[in-house]
Amino acid sequence: MKPFKICDGLYQIGGPEITAPEDCCVYLLDGGGELAIIDAGLGRSAPELIGNIKKLALDPASVKYLVATHGHIDHTGGLAYLKEKLQAKVVAHEHELPAVEGKNVSLTAASYYGVKYRPVAVDVVLRGEEETLDLGGLKLVFLHTPGHTPGGISPYVDFGGKRILFGQDIHGPFHPAWGSDLAAWEQSMRRLLALKPDILCEGHFGIYQPYEKVKRYIEGYLQRYREKA
Ligand SMILES: [Zn+2]
Ligand SMILES: [Zn+2]
Known part of the structure; x- marks a missing residue:
């Protein structure tokens, strides 16, 4: 599958169907x-991600931020390469620094994937429950949504009359070695639902819209984990 436009200003440039299964x-x-x-x-397809930006007729040199929603290697493995090539700023929550900056590699889940993690320095450290950054004419809001990992963030943006939410690992899984916290996760999911997002850009399963489908997706996991607990 090729990189594609989801709606005005929003594209998918990588993922299992586009770059690599991992x-x-x-x-x-x-x-x-x-x-x-x-x-x-994960990292191996980082050069392809830059190629995909060009395929969409956008300029990779305009990339200002590289956002790490959390420190797992399937989300962060390409950061070091992209930062080097694009001179962009890496954004992550302070509680994910040990993973992203490589001080505690076991937090990256790299061993699970059998690859080596290439650490990267974080330029913009998010500390609060909610922080914002300007991106051109947009305000990108970062909600701290712990649960899957302690410093997971869910960025969202209001754009073209729609609220777009990036909720990467809503589905879990949860593991004590990563500092997962099911009670914190449940609270985080309630905050995401309260946003009433029109579009959910999920980290492994793609795009959910409209809001009714987003709601059903998140509530489905709340239900599933409540039954397990
Ligand atoms: Zn993860
Ligand atoms: Zn993931």
């Missing part, structure tokens, strides 16, 4: 003159 979904947001890449895949 990649998370990689999204590109165009704020008008400035771009942000949401997550970076």
Whole structure:
């Protein structure tokens, strides 16, 4: 599958169907003159991600931010390469620094994938429950949504009359070695539902819209994990 436009200003440039089976979904947001890449895949297909931006007739040199929604290697493995080639700023939550910056590689789940993680310095460290960054004419809001990992973030943006949410690992899984916290996750999911997003860009399963489908998707997991608990 080729990289494609989801709606105005929003594209998918990587993922299992587009770049490599082990990649998370990689999204590109165009704020008008400035771009942000949401997550970076496992790493092997990082050069292809840059090629895919060009295929969409966008300029990779306009990438301002590389957002790491959390520190698992299927989301962060490509960051070091992309930062080097694009001179963009890596954005992550402070609680994910040990993973992203490579101080505690077991937090990246790299051994599960049998690859080596290439650490990267984080340029914009998110610390609060909610922070915003400007991207061209857009305001990109970062919600701290712990649960799957302690410093998971869910960015969202209001654009073209729609609210677009990037909720990468809503489905879990949960593992004590990653600092997963099911109670924190449940709270995080309630915050995402309260946003009433029109479009959910999910980290492994693609795109859900409209809001009714987003709601059903998130509530489905809340139900599933409640039954397990
Ligand atoms: Zn993960
Ligand atoms: Zn994931």
